[in-house]
Structure formats: C-alpha cells, structure tokens
Amino acid sequence: MNQFEVLADPVRRRIVELLAPGERTAGELTIAIGEEFGISQPAVSNQLRILRETGLASAQRRGSTRLYALQPEALDEVDAWLQRQRRFWDQRLDALGTELSRGRKEES
Template structure:
C-alpha cells in the first residue's frame, strides 16, 4: 500500500502527529484520538496496527503497556516522493518571502521619513564655549 494511502486517513494522520512529539503509550494515543474523533478503543487499536504493519510506527512492550514510536524511514519515503513536487511551491514561497521583506523595508523607510529624528541632547562643552566666546 502506498504511504499516502496510509496517511490519507485523518485518524492515522492524527496518530502520526501525536507520535511526532515522541513515544506514547497505546492508552494515551487512544484517549486523544477517541476524544477528537469519537471512535472506540478497538478502532484506535486497528489504526495503530495499520501504522505498525505499514512501517510508520514501531511498538515495544514495557510491562503491560505498549509504547508506540514513529519509524523515520517510512516518513523519509514520503518526503522523497514529495520532493518531485516541491518545485511547485518552494519558488513561490521564496518570492513571497522577498516581497514581505520588501514591504517591511518600505514601511520602515516611510515611517523614518514622516517621523522627525529624535532631538539630540545639547552638548554641554559646546554650550560652554559659545558662552565664553560671547563674553
């Protein structure tokens, strides 16, 4: 099954997001997913099994708990598949970044032109010399 078929399911995508924060117990994952999607614990277990069987997650036993973690190799496979399409969004995003920076610069320059520069403090040495020269 193609990786995107696995990640196409919103429940499985959410589980991957949860596991993106680090290893999590099956019960913890089930609690999050059940609360967000209103599905049963057995349904969450089936999604975890699909992720495990497809290579997106690994599981280890710790006593009577099952701890799940992401398998980075399968995510790298998805990233490699997406690489062919990055050309569609990266240049426009780079151009957007340039335009945003240009707009910030123009606003800053406009603000500098309309705001008078801060008044400088009088130099006491200069004021003393003027006073002495006048006398």
C-alpha cells in the same frame, strides 16, 4: 498499502502527529484519538495495527504497557515526493513574489 494511502486517513495522520514528539502509550493514544474523533478503543487499535504493519510506527511492550513510536525513516518516500513538489512550487512562488513586488512599485 503505501505511506500515502496510510496518511490519507485523518485518524492515522493524527496518530503520526501525536507520535512525532516521542513515544506514547496505547492508552494515551486511545484517549486522545477517541476524544478527538469519537471512535472506540478497538477502532484506534486497528489504526495502530495499520501503522505498525506499514512500518510507520513500532510498538514495544514494557510490562503491561505498549509504547508506540514513530519510525521516521518510513516517511522517506513521502519526504522525497514532497521535495520534488516543493522545487516546482518554490520557483513559481518566487516568480509570483516578483510580480507582486512589481505591481506594488507600479501602484506607488
């Protein structure tokens, strides 16, 4: 499973968003995701496992707590793809902005 397939799932995407600011415990993630999506602890654990196995998240045990962290380098493939798309759209959006400006000037 590649990063695009992993992030296509809204639950996993939300977990990545929750991890972006910093580490979160498995319990915190389970509560947040369970409340938002109405899924059970085992279902959240399964999504966390997928994120770990694909390298998007890491888990570290601290006592009886498991802390999850985002692995930003795992998003490099997604970022590279977005950069290529952004260049394409930036040119077209700039051209659209120019045309819209011309239209406003002609209306005045």
